Amino acid sequence: MKEIKQIIQAYHQALSDGKKAVLATVVHIEGSSYRAPGARMLVRDDGMLTGAISGGCLEGDILRKALMVMATNKPLLVTYDTSDEGSNIISVNLGCNGIIRVLLEPIQQKNDHNPIKLLEKAISKRQKAILVTYFSPDDKKHVLQGTKLLFTPNGVTSDQDHLPFGFSFIEADIQNTWKQHHSGFIRFPDVANNAASFHAFMEYLEPSPALVIAGAGNDVFPLVEIAKTLGWEITIVDGRPMYANENRFPTCQLLLTEPKDAIGKVNIDERTAFVLMSHNYDYDKAILKTILHSPVKYIGLLGPTKKRDRILQELGEEGVAIPEDTGIPQNLFAPTGLQIGAETSEEIALSIIAEIQGIFTGNTGSSLRNLNGHIHHRKMGLVPxxxxxxxxxxxxxxxxxxxxxxxxxxxxxxxxxxxxxxxxxxxxxxxxxxxxxxxxxxxxxxxxxxxxxxxxxxxxxxxxxxxxxxxxxxxxxxxxxxxxxxxxxxxxxxxxxxxxxxxxxxxxxxxxxxxxxxxxxxxxxxxxxxxxxxxxxxxxxxxxxxxxxxxxxxxxxxxxxxxxxxxxxxxxxxxxxxxxxxx
CATH class of the missing domain: 3.90.550.10 (Spore Coat Polysaccharide Biosynthesis Protein SpsA; Chain A)
Incomplete structure (x- = not known):
């Protein structure tokens, strides 16, 4: 989401500067690649780049081809083979052992449903969405290629005049992608006996993680900085105006409130994480009581296991349901953070953010060198x-x-x-x-x-x-x-x-x-x-x-x-x- 926001901002700056722009999107990969499908880069006609589609290896060639797209004002699908120097497609010896397909789209400012407008709408609310990008491996210059349709719980937005297929034709595939909760790659039949067949990258978008921190002490600063670098949405909850103020946390949403009122002022969803680090036992306990049985997937509690056990015992005595088998709710991570030998506030912040990331992605946080097989388990299969x-x-x-x-x-x-x-x-x-x-x-x-x-x-x-x-x-x-x-x-x-x-x-x-x-x-x-x-x-x-x-x-x-x-x-x-x- 952070990259999308940066690209949107860069596009509006390009408009302000009177510059043309092309959006490059990784729409499919076979084998390994540095970036996954959905990686984007905005290219301006003066050579300025925002975002990335690789580790820096393909950007130069994409810049040259983007300038060609600006001249023709037509989309272009570029295929890179990073493993086979003898391939008849563009070969790049990167050691990634994969085939990368990148779609270049000219941004038509007057088109109310151009790719940037669809991206803006996709992230305008904290909701899931599916963004559909069509591409044609049979005809790399086909004019109907592009990011054309956005599906959200509120409805469908599309560039209806330039769609290869109407929404009704792809509705079942969108619904199936929605149910599976991950992006899909769809191969469509050639119903009209055209020379070119179309594929679609149905990108399943989720909101950025939302981090709510109970506490505004000095040890919160590293946690805020790392989360901000990742593009997470950050809220600080504290009852002390001397600590929770804009001078100390200019980029965060601030809630000066009592614990019992905090839950009603925070939009909680399954992409929300709480970290309780107020260093006030009663404040942390009161917050935990209000969110323990909410949809929050991660609740981190700073402090030793004795603090955790005492709070849970008292909450149980107050009538809060606590699991009898383990004694610890599944969404409670206390002490918070991964075991990496963290001592300083910066190291502790790193361990906490890493643990949250692992929980949201379903990973344990173990060392990659002990991993057998691929690092990323991306579902890249092209299905009918x-x-x-x-x-x-x-x-x-x-x-x-x-x-x-x-x-x-x-x-x-x-x-x-x-x-x-x-x-x-x-x-x-x-x-x-x-x-x-x-x-x-x-x-x-x-x-x-x-x-x-x-x-x-x-x-x-x-x-x-x-x-x-x-x-x-x-x-x-x-x-x-x-x-x-x-x-x-x-x-x-x-x-x-x-x-x-x-x-x-x-x-x-x-x-x-x-x-x-x-x-x-x-x-x-x-x-x-x-x-x-x-x-x-x-x-x-x-x-x-x-x-x-x-x-x-x-x-x-x-x-x-x-x-x-x-x-x-x-x-x-x-x-x-x-x-x-x-x-």
Whole structure:
């Protein structure tokens, strides 16, 4: 966040100075690199640089290319290979062993949704956001590349006139990125048969850490300075105006208040850390009492373990809930700081800040030399967009065992058919297809707007004919689809979360088939790569996709889902789900 703020400030200074500017953003890496995706640098036409995209190795070349972008007023994707001197892309022998893609964007001042404006809006409030930057490895000069869209809990802001895809096309991918709480790299299908395909860097942005310090003594100064260097938001809470004043802490928010009133004056979220160092036992205890069960992820208490134990004992006697097993709340770090032999106030401040950083990033703070593997666990995998997937709901058939249409069986205030369609449609893939019998009156049992109804003229043959009908429709109308999920309408406990797990598993493993595992066998719902469509089209009779799954053996990865074993083929099965499914 600090770098973003500096870049915004530098851009406004460039405007004031009458200078043009280009924004350089690392949008993807393969292998290792000094900076992660989201690293940015603002380049002015006079050569002034703000921010960094590497350790100083690429900046010179980026400056030269940025001047070209200013001249053409068009974006440019530059790819650096830091490991292969023989590559046909720009090779730089840095020893990082990675490929770095940097997007250069001219900043159009008159565009109300230019990248700087979107960055400004992204950090204007303490909230999470997703910033979408499109880039095209197939066409490095494509004019629709750029930082184009901002998603926040309050809505969507986008450069609508210059988007490769509208928000509705990428909404499912944004929502998935939001749920995963980390940035994603999405590969979109070429739906319009263009020469260039687009990728998107969906950058998951979180607010800067907010550090609240209870106490305004002299030993607070080093803590404030280090936090300020990191770009954290700092609040000082103290009841003594002689200590907590602007002359001593000009860059901090100051709260002159009693402990009981402090909690109501501080905006607390999961990115907030408290450090209690007032050197006043009652003041620290009173603050701790008000925040112990708040969303605060880190509460540091300065002082020895005896002080901690005494405070917790007294708070327990006052009715504050204290864990019985450990006696120490999970968010309380007392004594505060990492064990690095700190003695001076500066060293103690360093140990405290390092511990907070580790807690916020989920790291222990151990020595890197003892680490096996990569230093950074960045999720850089480029995954297919939801628009590369489709779902076929098999709902044709005569329900011979049941004696009447199973699709109409009541379930969760609707019918089995509608429930299956609703769960499939919730994934917002490119296509949700429901195969029904020719002339099937069951069409009236579903909300057609959630799905495409396709009639199977050969439904009496059995399930294989429905699979063929669905795949032939997909091949004709959605030729760009890469994966299909095949599911049945009579498995009542299959919900969208399980279907999403099939997709997640495929993206993690790269397998061509992901099946559900139940009763010791693999079956549907199952996901298939398009290379297996010919095999599915060869199915005949009442043979379903399960036979192909069995034939593929170890090529299939499975996801345990015992509830898939429940299907509705008999009146006994209907009775089991009749009372709102107590399973």
């Amino acid at each position: 967009s939801k628009k590369c997937y489709g779902i076929i709901v098999l709902a044709a058939g005569q329900s011979k065992r049941l004696g009447f249409p199973k699709q109409a069986v009541p379930f969760k205030g609707s019918t089995l058919l509608q429930h299956a369609i609703t769960q499939a449609a919730a994934l917002k893939t490119a296509a949700t297809l429901t195969v029904i019998s020719a002339g099937d009156e069951q069409r009236n049992l579903a909300t057609i707007t959630e799905t495409e109804m396709v009639e199977n003229p050969d439904f009496q043959e059995g399930m294989a004919s429905s699979i063929r009908t669905g795949i032939n429709h997909i091949l004709k109308h959605y030729p760009y689809l890469e994966y299909l999920i095949i599911m049945l309408c009579d498995q009542p406990y299959v919900e969208s979360s399980h279907l999403q797990t099939l997709i997640d598993t495929q993206q993690k493993t790269g397998k061509k088939v992901v099946a559900s595992l139940y009763e010791g066998r693999k079956g549907v719902p199952a996901l298939f790569h398009r290379s297996l469509f010919p095999k599915l089209l060869e199915l005949r009779g009442d043979t379903g996709a399960k036979n192909l799954i069995t034939e593929l053996g170890n090529q299939v990865v499975s996801v345990p889902f015992p509830l898939a074993a429940y299907d509705v083929d008999t009146t006994v099965a209907i009775e089991k789900i009749a009372d709102n499914n107590k399973l």
